Amino acid sequence: MIDRIVHPNxxxxxxxxxxxxxxxxxxxxxxxxxxxxxxxxAFSQTNVATADEAAIRQTALDYIEGWYxxxxxRMERALHPELxxxxxxxxxxxxxxxxxxxxxMTLVLxxxxxxxxxxxxxxxxxxxxxxxxxxxxxxxxxxxxDWIDYLHVAKFNGxxxxxxxxxxxxxxxx
Numbered sequence: 001m002i003d004r005i006v007h008p009n010x011x012x013x014x015x016x017x018x019x020x021x022x023x024x025x026x027x028x029x030x031x032x033x034x035x036x037x038x039x040x041x042a043f044s045q046t047n048v049a050t051a052d053e054a055a056i057r058q059t060a061l062d063y064i065e066g067w068y069x070x071x072x073x074r075m076e077r078a079l080h081p082e083l084x085x086x087x088x089x090x091x092x093x094x095x096x097x098x099x100x101x102x103x104x105m106t107l108v109l110x111x112x113x114x115x116x117x118x119x120x121x122x123x124x125x126x127x128x129x130x131x132x133x134x135x136x137x138x139x140x141x142x143x144x145x146d147w148i149d150y151l152h153v154a155k156f157n158g159x160x161x162x163x164x165x166x167x168x169x170x171x172x173x174x
Contacts (some may be wrong), residue, residue, distance in 0.1 A: 052160070053130055055152050056138045059160045064126045064142050065150070068119055072112035078162055079104040080154070085165040119145055146170055 010089040051122030059078050083104040090097040102110075118123070136155040141148065158164035 033042045068116040068124045070115045070117040075111040080161040080163045090094045
């Protein structure tokens with residue numbers, strides 16, 4: 001005996017509700033799994049990022065403190081052998097610019113000769129700001145006593161080293 005006659009639209013609606021319920025359960029299970037897994041992924045990425053940022057900061061400090069200390073080994077440790085340190089100099093008479101460049105060897109030898117050892121301790125500014133890190137590349141700003149350096153730092157053979165420096169002299173205080 002038939003209790004009641006099911007209209008075709010009602011049968012489709014019931015089938016839809018069953019599928020919708022199963023989809024919702026799958027969505028909730030996926031969401032719970034994601035939320036349980038995500039903190040460990042975020043935590044491991046944070047540890048790597050924090051370790052990299054610390055290593056990048058140490059590289060920048062080896063560079064600037066090595067200069068002030070006249071410590072050539074420290075300077076050399078911070079630099080990639082093919083480093084290019086550049087400054088744009090503009091002649092005020094004719095407004096013509098030129099690009100001056102130093103190599104890693106020039107910086108290491110200059111440091112070995114005493115570097116910034118004559119800079120009094122109270123003037124040895126070495127403000128390091130890590131501007132950005134993306135995978136194996138980073139940008140860093142150093143505000144030093146008489147100049148500002150913008151560094152490109154790369155993770156090379158597992159170690160962060162400076163590959164490029166663009167710098168500018170601070171204006172003379174009068």
